[in-house]
Amino acid sequence: xxxxxxxxxxxxxxxxxxxxxxxxxxxxxxxxxxxxxxxxxxxxxxxxxxxxxxxxxxxxxxxxxxxxxxxxxxxxxxxxxxxxxxxxxxxxxxxxxxxxxxxxxxxxxxxxxxxxxxxxxxxxxxxxxxxxxxxxxxxxxxxxxxxxxxxxxxxxxxxxxxxxxxxxxxxxxxxxxxxxxxxxxxxxxxxxxxxxxxxxxxxxxxxxxxxxxxxxxxxxxxxxxxxxxxxxxxxxxxxxxxxxxxxxxxxxxxxxxxxxxxxxxxxxxxxxxxxxxxxxxxxxxxxxxx
Amino acid sequence: xxxxxxxxxxxxxxxxxxxxxxxxxxxxxxxxxxxxxxxxxxxxxxxxxxxxxxxxxxxxxxxxxxxxxxxxxxxxxxxxxxxxxxxxxxxxxxxxxxxxxxxxxxxxxxxxxxxxxxxxxxxxxxxxxxxxxxxxxxxxxxxxxxxxxxxxxxxxxxxxxxxxxxxxxxxxxxxxxxxxxxxxxxxxxxxxxxxxxxxxxxxxxxxxxxxxxxxxxxxxxxxxxxxxxxxxxxxxxxxxxxxxxxxxxxxxxxxxxxxxxxxxxxxxxxxxxxxxxxxxxxxxxxxxxxxxxxxxxxxxxxxxxxxxxxxxxxxxxxxxxxxxxxxxxxxxxxxxxxxxxxxxxxxxxxxxxxxxxxxxxxxxxxxxxxxxxxxxxxxxxxxxxxxxxxxxxxxxxxxxxxx
Numbered sequence: 251x252x253x254x255x256x257x258x259x260x261x262x263x264x265x266x267x268x269x270x271x272x273x274x275x276x277x278x279x280x281x282x283x284x285x286x287x288x289x290x291x292x293x294x295x296x297x298x299x300x301x302x303x304x305x306x307x308x309x310x311x312x313x314x315x316x317x318x319x320x321x322x323x324x325x326x327x328x329x330x331x332x333x334x335x336x337x338x339x340x341x342x343x344x345x346x347x348x349x350x351x352x353x354x355x356x357x358x359x360x361x362x363x364x365x366x367x368x369x370x371x372x373x374x375x376x377x378x379x380x381x382x383x384x385x386x387x388x389x390x391x392x393x394x395x396x397x398x399x400x401x402x403x404x405x406x407x408x409x410x411x412x413x414x415x416x417x418x419x420x421x422x423x424x425x426x427x428x429x430x431x432x433x434x435x436x437x438x439x440x441x442x443x444x445x446x447x448x449x450x451x452x453x454x455x456x457x458x459x460x461x462x463x464x465x466x467x468x469x470x471x472x473x474x475x476x477x478x479x480x481x482x483x484x485x486x487x488x489x490x491x492x493x494x495x496x497x498x499x500x501x502x503x504x505x506x507x508x509x510x511x512x513x514x515x516x517x518x519x520x521x522x523x524x525x526x527x528x529x530x531x532x533x534x535x536x537x538x539x540x
Numbered sequence: 541x542x543x544x545x546x547x548x549x550x551x552x553x554x555x556x557x558x559x560x561x562x563x564x565x566x567x568x569x570x571x572x573x574x575x576x577x578x579x580x581x582x583x584x585x586x587x588x589x590x591x592x593x594x595x596x597x598x599x600x601x602x603x604x605x606x607x608x609x610x611x612x613x614x615x616x617x618x619x620x621x622x623x624x625x626x627x628x629x630x631x632x633x634x635x636x637x638x639x640x641x642x643x644x645x646x647x648x649x650x651x652x653x654x655x656x657x658x659x660x661x662x663x664x665x666x667x668x669x670x671x672x673x674x675x676x677x678x679x680x681x682x683x684x685x686x687x688x689x690x691x692x693x694x695x696x697x698x699x700x701x702x703x704x705x706x707x708x709x710x711x712x713x714x715x716x717x718x719x720x721x722x723x724x725x726x727x728x729x730x731x732x733x734x735x736x737x738x739x740x741x742x743x744x745x746x747x748x749x750x751x752x753x754x755x756x757x758x759x760x761x762x763x764x765x766x767x768x769x770x771x772x773x774x775x776x777x778x779x780x781x782x783x784x785x786x787x788x789x790x791x792x793x794x795x796x797x798x799x800x801x802x803x804x805x806x807x808x809x810x811x812x813x814x815x816x817x818x819x820x821x822x823x824x825x826x827x828x829x830x831x832x833x834x835x836x837x838x839x840x841x842x843x844x845x846x847x848x849x850x851x852x853x854x855x856x857x858x859x860x861x862x863x864x865x866x867x868x869x870x871x872x873x874x875x876x877x878x879x880x881x882x883x884x885x886x887x888x889x890x891x892x893x894x895x896x897x898x899x900x901x902x903x904x905x906x907x908x909x910x911x912x913x914x915x916x917x918x919x920x921x922x923x924x925x926x927x928x929x930x931x932x933x934x935x936x937x938x939x940x941x942x943x
Binding site: 252255258259262263266363367368369370372374378379380381383388390391392462463464466468469472503504507508511512513515516 | 581582583585586718746747748749751752753754755756757758760761764776777780781784787788789790807811815940
């Protein structure tokens, strides 16, 4: 097989991986601060995808523009979820949190089925069928735009946590819960804000994914699983780790598919996860628990 | 016997005799209770709901052609084999005298077992797995081609299309979805193909995950093989994904030859508009020239103006047609009488391609033929076999960037 095939496939895998990374970033942010594993993560992303679809049909705006209102709506939803539903479970056993979030996931899937039906639905933009040709490389334009947007959103998120007072306060809560309370931080409110920010990330990733793929309620659980594979590979709670995990999973799936058999490409992503768990259980960029 | 006893017996006999015509009239007036099992929720919900659409249209057509009306009892199999089995049990308990369904081979197999145990006739609308009618069942009938019949006809029809267009691809890639249906077709593909002298050589076989959200790798691999034609066994969503990738990767095969659903479906054509033109589907279809086809098409278009008649509608309609025809000839809803009547079915004025509806000793309609439908101008044209076509096939496909 010509080398250009491997180059094309690797480029496509990396671009898809960036969007995957942004999706997983939301999960990593929430776990890193609130220490709650969001088992409704994929279902929330499917909700964001449907929201993008509805807004696109109503306003005819580009999904990459709609990313802003969708992220805002998801922020509010995440904030309310944390403040109203999850905060009371913060100090309860982990299995209670697990059951709560699985229940939320099931409710979301079924509501989406009732409202939107089971069929796949997609968005057709003016660049849906475009591709860029650069020498032997033929790259999907939609993936390039979505990956570019993912990079911008990820950079904004890193800047927020690093340079803003609110971002530093949230990091303080993540580093030392008691210390944060002693210095007078409203930890419950910061938790709700963090869940909102994580959900906004999911919203932005959902809007971007609508550019490159269709949505059905059934893809929610698969997306949750994918996000877990990515954050565990990259390091649970590490934001750069989530992006790196997304890139690695995207690349592994793509090259595994072309080198072996495409129907088994998910197998290679899981094989990578097993290797990471064996040799670096905290994830590639994760910190070992002390 | 004394005079009083004789009078009583005579009076009783007279009463029975006098009332018996009323009994006949009541039997004739009663409707056959038909339990229709379809996957109306779950992963096959879209298809199950599509099959169900034709039920509303069927009543009027049966009346117009002089067949008795049916009492339809609906049941949702939830796309699940175990649910299909329990719903079939429940329908029979609630009085269903004949069952119809269930689109899927696994679910139809489960219902067939129940129907056979309970002695209730079961007319399968859509299910291609051969074993269903290989079990020696007495109450199970299938008016749908088996997977080997579909494949055999597909190759025969391909040869007809290549001859008619003068375009014979020399190489092909075979791509199939990696589920039960796709694997069954893949296993049959090589074996059945060896019975025909095909002009092309299959360079590569590529299977892909039915839940895949991105098929760029698969299409890149197919494109790299340098094949002239793409042979597909897919579903709807993957057919759309593959077409998008073909366009993005700037590859237009000379022919896309599909041996399954997806490429002819309404959603495919609506989603892709003119970019959905060109593929040919080798599928169980209808003969547009038959009288009943025109009647069904007109009624269906009136009821669902935005949805074209397709395999799901045709074979669900014909299953109900078989039920009504058998009920009329049996003159009774007795299950055995109904099964005997179905076994001797001989409906010449039907809809599907082929000489008509008859069942062999196994309960299989082995006379069914496939058709070739091509997407052109956003419409579906039947281009083969010649006797059941309304247009001529066109190959090679117009390049995607020149539309």
